[in-house]
Amino acid sequence: MRHTNKLLSAFKNQIPLNYMFQNKIIYLLIVSCIICYSSTAQLSTKRIKEGTITKVAKFKPPVVKTFLGRNSETNTVVVEEANQLINLPLRITDDKNNVYTVISYQFMYKKKSVIENEQTGRKEIAFTTVSDLFKTNPLPEIWRTNIGGNLQKDEELYYFDIIVKDKLDRKFFAPELKIKIK
Numbered sequence: 001m002r003h004t005n006k007l008l009s010a011f012k013n014q015i016p017l018n019y020m021f022q023n024k025i026i027y028l029l030i031v032s033c034i035i036c037y038s039s040t041a042q043l044s045t046k047r048i049k050e051g052t053i054t055k056v057a058k059f060k061p062p063v064v065k066t067f068l069g070r071n072s073e074t075n076t077v078v079v080e081e082a083n084q085l086i087n088l089p090l091r092i093t094d095d096k097n098n099v100y101t102v103i104s105y106q107f108m109y110k111k112k113s114v115i116e117n118e119q120t121g122r123k124e125i126a127f128t129t130v131s132d133l134f135k136t137n138p139l140p141e142i143w144r145t146n147i148g149g150n151l152q153k154d155e156e157l158y159y160f161d162i163i164v165k166d167k168l169d170r171k172f173f174a175p176e177l178k179i180k181i182k
Contacts, residue, residue, distance in 0.1 A: 061172035064100060066162060067091040074178040079151050082181045086148045086157065089138040092164045092174045100164040102137045103171060109147055110156040125154075133161075155181045 065072050069085050077085065092100040108131035115126045134140065139147075147157075160176040 059170050062094045064092050064094045064174050066174050066177045068177055076180045076182050082151045083148050087144050103163040103165055104135045105162040106133050106160050108158040112152050112155050
C-alpha cells in the first residue's frame, strides 16, 4: 500500500509539470504562427510594390452609332421589315464610316401573348421578355428561327450592353438599339 501511495503522490506532482509544459508548447506555436504570418504578409506587399505597373494612355472612345440594317437608336418598323431585321448583324460605325468589331451584346425580345384572365374569363394581352448575352453576330440560328416569322405588332427587339473593339483591341460600349414593331 505504501508503494502505491508513493506512486500516486509522484503522479500528482507530475501533472502540473505536464500541464505547464503543454501550455508553453501551445504558447510557442501561437507566437511562431503570428511571426510567420506577419513575415509572409510583409513579403507579399513588397512583391506588389517591386512589380512593374504599366501605365496605359487614356483612351477616349470614338462617337459611334449602332445599326441594324438602316435603323439606329430607337425606330419603329412594320412586321415584315422586323422579320428581315432579325437575321441581320449589328453594325457599329463612326462618323468616318470605320466599322468596329462586335465582341458581345445582350438581346431582349419583348413578346406579345394572349392569356385568359381566370377571374373574368376574358382574353387579355400580356407581354413576356426573353433575354440573353451573345458573342456571335448576328443572333444564333435558333433565336432567329424562333423569333423570325412570328413577330407581331407592339413587340420589341432591344440590343443593349454592346461591347465593341477597335483595330488596336481597345474595348468600349456602343449605343443601344431598340426596334419597336407597329
